[in-house]
Each structure stands twice: as structure tokens, then as C-alpha cells.
Amino acid sequence: MPTALAAFGLMAFMTIPPATPQLPDSSPSQEGDLTGQVILVTGSTGGLGREVALELGTRGAHVIIHGRNEERGNQVIEAIESTGPGSARFYQADLASLEEVHAFGERLLEDYDRLDVLVNNAGVWTDNDDERLMTGDGLEFQFQVNYLSTFLLTHMLMPLLEASAPARIVNVASAAQRPLDFQDINMDQDYSDGRGYAQSKLAQILFTVDLAQELEGSGILAVSLHPATMMDTGMVLSRGAEARTSVDEGREAVLHAITSPDVESGQYFNGTTPAQAHEQAYDPAARAELRRISRELTADWLP
Numbered sequence: 001m002p003t004a005l006a007a008f009g010l011m012a013f014m015t016i017p018p019a020t021p022q023l024p025d026s027s028p029s030q031e032g033d034l035t036g037q038v039i040l041v042t043g044s045t046g047g048l049g050r051e052v053a054l055e056l057g058t059r060g061a062h063v064i065i066h067g068r069n070e071e072r073g074n075q076v077i078e079a080i081e082s083t084g085p086g087s088a089r090f091y092q093a094d095l096a097s098l099e100e101v102h103a104f105g106e107r108l109l110e111d112y113d114r115l116d117v118l119v120n121n122a123g124v125w126t127d128n129d130d131e132r133l134m135t136g137d138g139l140e141f142q143f144q145v146n147y148l149s150t151f152l153l154t155h156m157l158m159p160l161l162e163a164s165a166p167a168r169i170v171n172v173a174s175a176a177q178r179p180l181d182f183q184d185i186n187m188d189q190d191y192s193d194g195r196g197y198a199q200s201k202l203a204q205i206l207f208t209v210d211l212a213q214e215l216e217g218s219g220i221l222a223v224s225l226h227p228a229t230m231m232d233t234g235m236v237l238s239r240g241a242e243a244r245t246s247v248d249e250g251r252e253a254v255l256h257a258i259t260s261p262d263v264e265s266g267q268y269f270n271g272t273t274p275a276q277a278h279e280q281a282y283d284p285a286a287r288a289e290l291r292r293i294s295r296e297l298t299a300d301w302l303p
Ligand SMILES: NC(=O)c1ccc[n+]([C@@H]2O[C@H](COP(=O)([O-])OP(=O)(O)OC[C@H]3O[C@@H](n4cnc5c(N)ncnc54)[C@H](OP(=O)(O)O)[C@@H]3O)[C@@H](O)[C@H]2O)c1
Pocket: 042, 043, 044, 045, 046, 047, 048, 049, 050, 066, 067, 068, 069, 070, 072, 093, 094, 095, 096, 120, 121, 122, 123, 124, 145, 172, 173, 174, 175, 226, 227, 228, 229, 230, 231, 232, 233, 234, 235, 236
């Protein structure tokens, strides 16, 4: 373990003693049965991620719960384990810190020997138009939390996904998409929360298309989706906006991306329907540029 991580208090990331969980054989007997599968849902202490995690637990999965709020994380564990048959464990990591994302990935590599599905769900829509919010790493907040941390975590967890193939990466993006300006990735010019959010969400989709090509033949599928519009979650309600859909709709969309046998790698879904993302997602030069910038920004942490 790098000394910087030890100094960072790595053990604080866990609330349950580290030990590879004893899981039943991965041999689903009924449709939708996820017994034996290990599934990480980032941002599962609340909102959509919590609902997805609870559903995965009822289907028998071991769910890795993640977020910043330990108390809410433990409540999700309790809910899963009291209902059964699945199990859960909580990990705390702030996706606004590349150091914490790296430590989180390291911990998972130590504690698990498989990962059947990685659901990159955690996200933020800042409400701070007057003053652009930056992370401690010096990056626009939404770009880092919604996209760059996902880029780093996904690459770190690749050995676990490879060990479990067939496996899936599900990136919870959004229909809110605006093209990235690679000359000004931090949005020094023309910043708005909405633009920052939409750029970070499109970045997730570019990443998904890229992953699909990179992982061709590996047995690991990568898909992205817009779960539902203006769900009744904290992201929408905390800014005083009116919800237009229930989180149930988003949960069904994510479950479809996780379990449907009909999904193809690289696809983007609007709910459960295959859809076309913003044209920048299908531009190889744009994807190459995003990959180059992402590697550069995470160079100190990438495996
Ligand atoms: N709500 C919608 O209508 C809608 C529409 C389209 C797409 N989406 C996407 O759906 C996903 C889930 O959204 P939601 O509506 O469920 O949002 P939410 O209710 O605000 O929940 C967000 C989750 O992400 C976690 N999170 C936020 N910032 C984090 C950080 N810095 N580090 C670690 N975890 C963090 C939160 O946990 P902690 O507070 O414990 O950290 C929480 O579990 C997001 O990717 C969002 O962009 C939502």
C-alpha cells in the first residue's frame, strides 16, 4: 500500500472488517436471480443508487454500497440484509478526490476477487451558478465527480471484472448532454452548472463507447443510459425543482442495463430503449482526445 494512502487513513473507508465475503456459487436458477454475483453501485446511499441496490439485494446479489454518508450507507445494508437473500457492505469514498477514489479501488482489489457488474451511478448536479465549484484536485467539480472518478475507478477495477467475465459496466449518464470543449475542459469560460453537468454526462457516454471498443472480445460489456427525467430524488428535490417521474422508472432502466440479455456493448439507452446519444459520442477523434486528457489528469493514480 502506498504510504500516502496509509497516511490518508485508509481503514476509515470501511465499516465492516475486510474479509472476502463467502458467496454461494454463481449459478442463477431463476430469471433475474443474481445469487453469487458481486455488484458495485456507486452513490447507493440515496436516490436512484439506493433503490437499485435494494432491488439487487432482493435478487440475491452481494451489493457493494458506496457514498460519502456512512450512516445512510449502513441503513442500506440493514435494509438489504433484513430482507435478504442478498448481502451488502459499505465503502466510503468522496469521488471529488482522486486520492480517495484510488484508495477505494485499492481496497476493493484487496477485499474481492470478482466483480460481476460495476454500476457507475454516483453523480452531482451543482447548484452554484454564480461561482464555479472546483475540487481539491483543481478540476471543475462535476467533471471530476461524474466522469473522471468513474474513468479512474473503472480502470482500477478491470482485473476484477476480467476475472468475472461475462461482466458489465453500466454508466448512469443522462439525456442532458453538451459537447465537451477540449480546449477548456475546466470551463474557465462560459461556466454554468447546467453546462458542467451536461458535459460531464456526455463524457461518461464517450467513455462508454470507448470502453466497448477497448473491451471487445473480453466478455465485458459497457453500456450507458439516461435512467428517467427529473426523478423524485435528492438531486432534483434538494434544488427545489419539481419531480416529473418516480425513481421506480429509473430503477427499472438501470436493472434492464444490468440484467437484460439483449443489450449490446457500447449502446446508450433512454430508459430501456436503445437511443442515439449526442453526436460527439460517435466521433473517434473526440473520444481519443477525452481519453488523452483523462489519462493525463489521472496519471498519478492510474494502474
Ligand atoms: N434525478 C434525475 O432525474 C436524474 C436524471 C438523469 C440522470 N440522473 C443520474 O442518476 C444518477 C443518480 O442520481 P440521483 O438522482 O439518485 O442523485 P442523488 O439522489 O443526489 O444521489 C446521488 C448519490 O451519489 C452520491 N454522491 C454524490 N456526490 C458524491 C461524491 N462526491 N462522492 C461520492 N458519492 C457521491 C450520494 O451519496 P453521498 O451523499 O452519501 O455521498 C448519493 O448516494 C446520477 O448519476 C445522475 O446524474 C439522475
